[in-house]
Amino acid sequence: MSTKGIGARLTRKEDGRYMRGRGNFVGDMAMSGLKEVAFLRSPVAHAKIEGIEIPDAIRARVFHNADMKGVRPMRPAASLPGFKQSDFPALAADKVRYVGEMIAACVADTRAEAEDLVEQIIVDFDELPVLANIVDAQKPGATLIHEEWGDNVFVVTSRDDDIDAVAKTAPVKVTRTYDMARQTMNPMEGAGCLAYWDERMGQLVLYSSTQAPHLIRTGLAEHLELEQRQVRVIAPDVGGGFGYKCIMQPEELAVAWLAIKLGHPVRWVQDRREHLVACANSRQHHYQVTAYADEKGRILATDVEVTVDVGAYSVWPFTAVLEASMAGGNLAGPYGLEVCRYKTFSVATNKPPFIPYRGVARAGVCFATELTVDAIAREIGREPHEVRFENLVTPDMMPYTNILNKHLDSGDYPECLRRAVDGIGLEAVRERQAKGEEDGRMVGVGIGMFTEQTAHGTSVFSGFGIPLIPGFEQAKCRVTPDGGLEIYIGVHSHGQGMETTMAQVANEILGIDPDLITVVHGDTGSSPYSTGSYASRAAVMAGGAISRTCKVLAERLGIIGAHLLQCGHHEVEVRDGKVVGPRGEVSIADVAKIWYLNPDQLPDDADPGGLEATGGYKPKVDTGSFTYSAHAAVVAVDVEIGAVELLDYVVVEDCGTMINPLVVEGQTFGGTAQGIGTGLYEESPYDDNGQPLASTFMDYIMPGATEVPDIRMVHMETPSPYTDHGIKGAGETAAIAPAAAIANAVNDALRGLGAEINETPMSPRRVLAALAGARKAAE
Template identity: 55%
Template sequence: MNDSKDTQAVVKPQGVGARLRRKEDVRHLQGKGNFIGNMQMAGLQEVAFLRSPVAHGSIRRIHVEDAARDNVILREAMDCADIFAPSTLPGYQNSTVPPLASGKVRLVGEAVAMAFAATRAEAEDYAEMVQVDYDELPVYANMHDARKAQDHFVHDGWNNNLFVQLKSDVKFEEAAAKATRQVTHSVSLSRQCMLPMEGKAVLAYWDHQSDQLVVYCGSQIPHMHRTGFAEFLQLDQSRIRVISPDVGGAFGYKCVLHPEELCVAWLAKTYRKPFRYMEDRREHLIVGANTREHEYRLTGHIDDAGRLLALEAEITVDAGAYSVWPFTVGLEVGQALGNLPGPYRIEGYRCTTTGVATNKPGFMPYRGVARTGVCLAIEQLMDAIAREVGREPWEVRLDNLVRAEDMPYVNIANKHYDGGDYPAGLRRALEMINVQEVRARQRTRKNGEPLLGIGLATYTEQSAHGTSVFAAWGTAVIPGFDQAMARISADGSLELSVGVHSHGQGMETSFAQIANEILGIDVSKINLTHGDTGRTPFSTGTYASRSAVMSGGAVSRACKSLLPRLLHIGSHMLGVSIDDVELVDGQVRHGDRHVTVADIADAWYIHPQKLPPDVDPGGLEITVGYKPKVDTGSFTYASCAAVIALDPHTGIVKVLDYVVVEDCGTILNPLIVEGQTIGGTAQGIGTALYEETPYDDAGQPLASTLADYVMPGAPEVPNIRIEHTQTPSPNTEFGAKGMGEGGAIAPPAVLMSAVNDALKDRHVLVTRTPMTPKRIMEAITAAGEHSAAIDIDQPTVAAPLREAAA
C-alpha cells in the first residue's frame, strides 16, 4: 500500500489500439521457437509413408519384404476407425478417409503403408521394401469428366461423383423481370497449395505417469484434434492430451485431422513409444494441392444504367477425393453459395453450387475459404456490366454497393452486415491510386511502353460466425462458446489461458492488450497459455477469423469479471467504499491514495488477514465463456485497388501500386492488423499470378517441386499501402471484427480486373488464375487471330472480349 501522493509517470499506452510490437517475435528472431522438428525424445522413431503412384486403382496385392516386416504397417493391422466426416446438408454423400489406403487408392500420393525407424532415411528405406500391385481404374482428373461418369465412381456405393449440391432461389424471378439486359461471364481459379513454412508435423508418445496418449501436432484446433483422435482411436478424451507448440504457419492446412496424424497417434498408442512424422516439401506439393479450384458462370440481370437487379450463378468446386474432418466439402460449397453476392445490393438471387469428387487431394479450407473465388467472380461480373453499359467500372460498383444509410443491412443471402460505408472505402482507394491520372497516362502511352491497367474490388469478410451458421453448413463440430481463464498471480502478474491457438496472428500480444485495457497490468507481466488441451479451456480453435472476437471477447469478459473483486478488496484495504474507488493503470485509487494489483494479490495469496470478511471465495481466478450478441458473424470489409504494368510482348505483369482501405471495426493492434493484411495480400498475389498445381489426364500432379510450383517472392510483392477506417461492431467486445483472412480475398479479383483493363483496347479477356505470361500471351494471340473463345475447361482460359462478354 502506498498512501503518499506519487508523481505519475507518463505511461505508454498498451491497451486496445496501441501499436505494440509482438511479444512472441523475440523468441522467433532469436531462434528460440519450439517446433515439433526441434524436439528430441529417448527412443524416438521417425515415420515415412509409401504413397500411391496412381490416381485411381484397386489394390490387388501388397508384399512386404521379410527384412521390413517389423517396421512396416498396413491398414489391416490398424485397430482404429477410418476418419468419417458427416454432414447434415441435404443430399450430402458420406465417405470415409482411411488412415492408410484399404482396397483402393483415390489420388496420387495417398499413403498405402507406413514405416518407422530411428531415422527418416531408414524409415524410407523400409518403405521401399513394400511392393504394391494396382489394377488401375478410370481417372477423373477434372470435375467435368467426373460429373459425366456412369460407373467406377471415386467412392464405391455412390450413384455419381457429387459430394453435395446446394441451391438457393430468393425472389429471383420477380427481380429478373425488372431487368432490361443480361450479362453472362465465366471465371475460374486453378488448384493450388497452402505452403506454410512448416508442413504437417506430429509427434506422439504414451505418458505412463498420466496414462495418456500425448500428441504434439502443428494444429490450429488442438481441442478438436483431441476430439477426432478420441473418436477414431476409440479412446476416452480424458486419455488424450494434444499439445500444439509453435506452429510454422497454417492458413487452414492445420485445422483438419490428417490421416498421417491419426497414423502416428495410433503407433504411439499401440507401441507405447514416441513416433514422429514431418512432411517434406515434395509430399506437401503432391498431397497438399487441395484448394481454390472453383469455376463460376454468372448471369447478371441489369437495367440500362448497370444496376444489378438479379444474380444467377452456377458454381462448381473440384473437391478432390475426400471430404475432410471436421468441416467437410460442405463448408466450401456453403460459403460460396452464401457469400457470392458480396457487398452489393441485389434484389433476386438464384445459385447452384456443386462439390465434385475427383482423383485429387481432398479440398481443405484455405485462407479466405471460398470468398477469394466469389470475390473474383462477382467483381469480374461488375467489370462485364460496366463494359455492357459503357461506364467506368468504379461507377457501376458505386451504384451497386450497399450504402452507409442502409446499415445494418441483411442481404439477399441473409448475411447480416453490421455497419460501415462501402462506397466511401472504394472512393478512397480510387483516390489513393490517383485513378484519373492513371487514365490520362493510358491515353498518352507511347509505343514500346508497357500497358497500364487499373483493377479494383470490394469484399466482405464474414468473421467469427458461430453456432447457427456452422449448424446450417452441417459440419461435424459446431462452435459454441469460447472460454478464457484469467488468474492474477501472487506478484500481481496475469495468467491468461485460451483454447484457440496462434499460428502467426500475434495472440500473445493482442490478448495481453485486451487485458491491459481492463485491468491496467503491464503487458510484460501478462502471459498467455494456449495450444494445450491439458491446460486450457475448450475452444473449437483458430479458423474463420474468429480468435480475436471469440477468445479475445472471452478474455475481455474474464478480466471484467475479475474487476469488481479487485475493487472490493482494494477499497477494503484503503478503508473506503467500493463506490469511491476506480482501477487505473493497475492501481485501485481513492484520491491520492492507491493500492496496486500486486498489493491485492499479496493479500489474497500471502496475507489473507487483510481481506474483507465478505470477500468472493472465487478469489483472483475465473473462467468465462463468451459468444457475440449475434452469432451470424461480424463483417469486416475493404476496398482494394491496383495499378499494373503489362508487357504485351512477354505477358509479364508487374504490380506498380496496391492499396487497401480496410474496416475491421475497432483495431486491437494496428501493427498486427497491417501485418496480417500484407501477408494475406502476398498470398492473394500468388493465387492471381503464380501458384498452380496442374494435372495431366492420368491425374499426375505436374508441380511437385518448387522449381515447378511458382510462388511470389519479395520482388513480386509491391509496397502495399493500407488505410484504416473503424466502424465498431455493435455485437462484439470493443467493437472488434476478425480480419485475418481478408488480405487474401481481393488480389485475384483486383489483378484480373487490372490485366483486363490493360488489354481492353486489344479486346482481350483473361478469365482464369493464375494469369501467367503464357496465358496472357495466348489470350492476346487468340484475340489477334479472331479465334473462338477458348473453353473454360482447358488449361488456358482466355477469350476475345467481344465473345467472352456475349
C-alpha cells in the first residue's frame, strides 16, 4: 500500500513555513486603517463599579459596558441538576469579580497609545470582601459572588454507592488530601483577534487565534444578535491552544463589537501578563480520598470528594461544570473499581474562570488516584506496580464498561504497565537506591497510569446539556483539474500537524501524494461546520470524515476511469493515485482533466456530483475511544534545598492506529513537558485579596530545555474497534500523567525519611515543608 498514508512517519508539511518564520498569525497581519485595542482590566478582585471617569478628550476612543447596548452577556446553560448560570459580560457591568476582568476597551493607532488611554481612565470601586479560595467561598455567610445564587457553588454532582459494608471489613484503609495548583496554559502564541465589517458580504469577519472557528461564529452571532450568515470566523496560523482557545473569549466578543461599532478593522493581541493574570486558568483541584483495599492491594472501594476552584464565571460554551463532572466520571481510571462514592463541588471564587486545559480534569484525577495507589502499596509493603496489576482492567474484559459508565473500548493495560516497568529499569533503580548517591541526593522511581476518553461525542456532551454538542463531522474533498486534492474541514490545527496527517488519511484512500494535497481549515467561509478541535477529537472525527468522503470520490473516479479503460467499474480499483483496471490504468489527474475540461469524453453513468463531495462521519459508538498510557519517572531529590531533578522518563502509550508516529511522538513530548510543568514548576498563586502573585515568567516558572529530560517512548497500537482505521485521539494524553509519576517518584525517594508530598507543583518549598513535617512527626 501507500508509503505516505496512515502509519507513515512523514515530516510535517507545515513545518517549512513555521521553521522559517513565515507563518501568518493574527499579530502578523497588516490591514489598512487597522487600529489596536488595549483593555482596562480590574485591579481589584471583587468590587462594585460605582462610576467610570473618562476624560472628554479620549471619550470617543474608550468603550465600556454601557456603550455595548444589545450585546448579551455569556450565560451558558448546563443541564446538570441545580446548575447555576452566571452572567459574564465582555466588559464588566456593575461589578468586577476577578483581577484582570475587563472593564473598558481603548482604541488607538498603536498598542502603546491604547495603553496610554487605559492609564487615563479612573474607576470608582466599592470593594467587597474577596473570596480567594474554596474554603472561604464555602463558609456559611460568605460574600456572594453572584448575589442571586444564595451560595457560591455552581453545581454539585455525586454518586452514592453504599460503601459502609466494605469500609467495615476492608483490611487496608488509606486516606489522603491532594491539591493541584492553579495554572495557566501558556501556548507560545497567546490569544489575539482582528475584526472588521465586510460591506460587500454584509458580514463581520473575525480573524482569531482559535481552535474552533465555527463555534466562535455561532457564539458571536448569538451574543451580538446577528444572523449566523453575517459572521465569518477565520483562524489563521495558531501557535498552540491547549484548550484555552476552544471557548469564546470575552476579548473576541468585545473586538467583534468594536469592529461593527467603529467601521474600521481593530485588533487585540494578548500579552503574556494578560495571559498569566486574567486568562487561561485551570487545574486547581482539591481531593479528599479514602480508599479501601485488601491485603494484596486490590481496591475494594473509594470515597472521594472533589472541589474545583472554578473562578468567577462559566465560560461559553463549556461552562464551569466540565471539570468537576469529568473528575468524578474518571475516578476509576484504568482500574476495575467496583464501588465508588463521590461528590464534586464546582466552587465560585474571585479568580479568572476555569477553561478546559489539555487533559481536562484528568491531570488532577490521575494525580489523586495514582498517588493513592502508591500510598496503598507503601501501606502493605508491595511494589506499586504490583498493586496496579491487581487492579487493572485486563484485555479479556474488553470492551469493558466500568461502574462510572466509561466504555473502555480496547487495549492491554497490564502490558502497557509491564513495558513501563521494564523501560524505566525498575530493578536497576532499586539497586541504585540501595547503594545511595555520592552527592547525597535521594533517588526515587514512580509510575502514573491513566485512560483518556478521546473524541467522545454526542452521547457524552448531551449529558452535560451545554449550549453546543458535537455530532457528525463532515469533510469536503475536491479533486482539482490536475489531479491534486483540496480537503476542507471545520476543525483547526493549532500545532498538531493536521495539514500533514489529514493529507495522509486521504492518501490512504486515493493514493494522491500528500505533497499534492492541501488541507483548508480554520475558515467558516469555506469548510463544513464543526464544533472544533478539542477533546482529542480532530484526528478521529475529521480523519474519519475525510476517509469516508475520499471513498465517495474513489467511487466516482472509478466510474469515469473504468469507462476510459473500457472495463466495468466494479473491475477497477483506485490506488496509488490511479484508477487501475484489469488491463491498464489511468491516473487520477487524467480522469480529473476529463471531468473538468473534456466532459465530452465522460460516460453516461458519471456521477453528476462530480469530483467534489462532502461526507460525514461519527464512530459507531460515540462515547469515545480510550487512549491509555503509563508514564515512569526517576528523580533525584536534593533534600537540603528541596530541588527535584528528573533523571529518566519513559512513556508507554497506545492511541490506537497512529496516522503518523512522528506526530504522535511530537504530541507526547510536548504533553509530557507540560505535565512536568504541572508537577514541578507551574503555579498561579493568589493572595488573600485575590491578587495574582505570578504575573510574568519571572514568577511563573515554565519547564525549559534544561528541565525536560530525554523522554523515551514506547508505542503500543491497539486499533479502536469503533472508529474508522482504528484511530484514537492523541493530543491531550501526555499532559495527564507526569505530575502523578513524578510525585510517586519523589515520594518513593523520600520514603525512608517518612516524608510524603501530595500537592503540585513540587517546589523546593513544598518538598522542604514535607521533610520538616516528617521530622516533626517523628519527634
